[in-house]
Amino acid sequence: MTLEQLAIFAEVAERQHLTQAADALALTPSAVSAAVRRLEEAYGVPLFDRIGRGISLTAAGRIFLEEVRPMLARARAAERLLGELGGLQRGEISVFASQTVASYWLPPVLMRFHAEYPGIRLSLTIGNTATVAEAVAEGAAEMGFVEGEIADPALRIDSLVDDELMIVVGPDHAFAGRHDISADDLVGKTAWVLREPGSGTRSEFEHALARKGVDPERLEIALELPSNEAVLSAARSGLCATAVSGHVAAPHLTTGNLVRVDIALPSRTFRLLRHRDRNLGRAAQKLAEFSLSVAASDPRADLPVCR
């Protein structure tokens, strides 16, 4: 039983006229006749009565037609879907990303992509760097976004934008506006509100301090909070300093709610992870290009006041 046979059968059955059906199908009456006969003989069921010089459905044919019609509809739907999957009209992309990039840099990229290709469903899963890399390697994610270093031979890695870890304070804080803050001032001269231990931001900050010769243990930590927005709210009070990703701080710096402290911390890079061998669908490929071009257009576009 072939889809073509069924389509031919349906066409003939609905027109009750073999020649007209043949025209509609762009076939010769001979081919149509043969196709119907094959279908009938394969199952031993007469579907049409050859009556006089015409043909008309048998009872079995009528019943079968009821089954065939919705089936052809499904087939056409599947065919259309397959075509759309090749184009950019339909699809589903699974993206894994680590905390910061998922929360700050990525959303506007995804939204812009969605605006351009509304038929593509995007699903974003947040995980740590290892989780993201594993998902991409296994194929659970089409692509991943992480901050920081990663090394996996199965992965193809592209740098996107630089992210600066920065120290911010409220405008009323003693550090605000000053350009002579040294690393040593970070201990004793201010209280700190930081992300919780285990978070990427916290560990990066501590490593950065250590590289500057400051023992993180000596910081006066007033509070540990489990979200970026929480520590920023605390800093806004002017009673403490905090350290966050530049992408996190950016919107607050532009409004003047927060002020950056003029101490350089090492920057890290957002990276795009793709599988080395696995082919991306056209949609996913487009999203990857999208991310790369957004990143390339201006690595600092989202950090207008970070200098």
Add this chain to the structure above:
Amino acid sequence: MTLEQLAIFAEVAERQHLTQAADALALTPSAVSAAVRRLEEAYGVPLFDRIGRGISLTAAGRIFLEEVRPMLARARAAERLLGELGGLQRGEISVFASQTVASYWLPPVLMRFHAEYPGIRLSLTIGNTATVAEAVAEGAAEMGFVEGEIADPALRIDSLVDDELMIVVGPDHAFAGRHDISADDLVGKTAWVLREPGSGTRSEFEHALARKGVDPERLEIALELPSNEAVLSAARSGLCATAVSGHVAAPHLTTGNLVRVDIALPSRTFRLLRHRDRNLGRAAQKLAEFSLSVAASDPRADLPVCR
């Protein structure tokens, strides 16, 4: 896009293993590989990633698989249906029949058929002789049952059983038990309750009387009733006579509720109508044979006391 291609795709997709899928499909890996490739190239959509020495679904492939699975299920259902339509497990037979045969002789035949082939749906439509013949000629009915003569070159006609028109009265009626009733006695010696003008029974009765030299107009008609059971109920009172088909009267004669008057009226024949050229499905053909054999087994089987 072929059903076979889809089946192959689904098999490979579900096993994530081309060779195993090939075994399951009784094909060579080569054929399976080629089939998948054809499907992919026809629509320009990579459905599998060839990764290492294995293959795994792409995102597009996963989505497509969700569409393909229910579709293959439908296809298999249609295929099964087609097979069953050829056998006697499924089907639908439309039968047209005229009043008397539809109401009395046919039902037990249909019930016996149904008991043997419960998967076959029977639909019975009642009409007059002309309606029935037309339905069969047009194909609206697989077969028809009528009483009396019919002539249509498109129809194949078989005689089934004889039906006697008979005069019946209640046991208290003056005619009951008498064997010396003549045709002339039918006028003036009893009141009549008859089926309405236009019914087959009424017109046949009047023609029969006319052939016996009795003017139907002279009958003392007390009441005209539109159903066989109604006239029989009236006759049971003993106050009138009536004329009905032997098949209609039979059950009442056996119980003694009614008595037949010993006057011979011409008999008519129940006939089976089939289209001369149109092929019956196996089920319908079986039903026709069924009717013929029931009729042949004993033409009087349903008329035990009609003599």
Add this chain to the structure above:
DNA sequence: TAACTTTACGTCGTTCGTAACAATT
């Protein structure tokens, strides 16, 4: 005669299997 379906037959394209090949574990 005209309309319609079917049969006969040659041709072309598709799909299959065998066998060799390439790549991975």
Add this chain to the structure above:
DNA sequence: AATTGTTACGAACGACGTAAAGTTA
């Protein structure tokens, strides 16, 4: 070395079109 997927190629099969035949209105 064994497993797995792919390519090359020849053979079998199926479907199509042309042309002719059979049937009916």
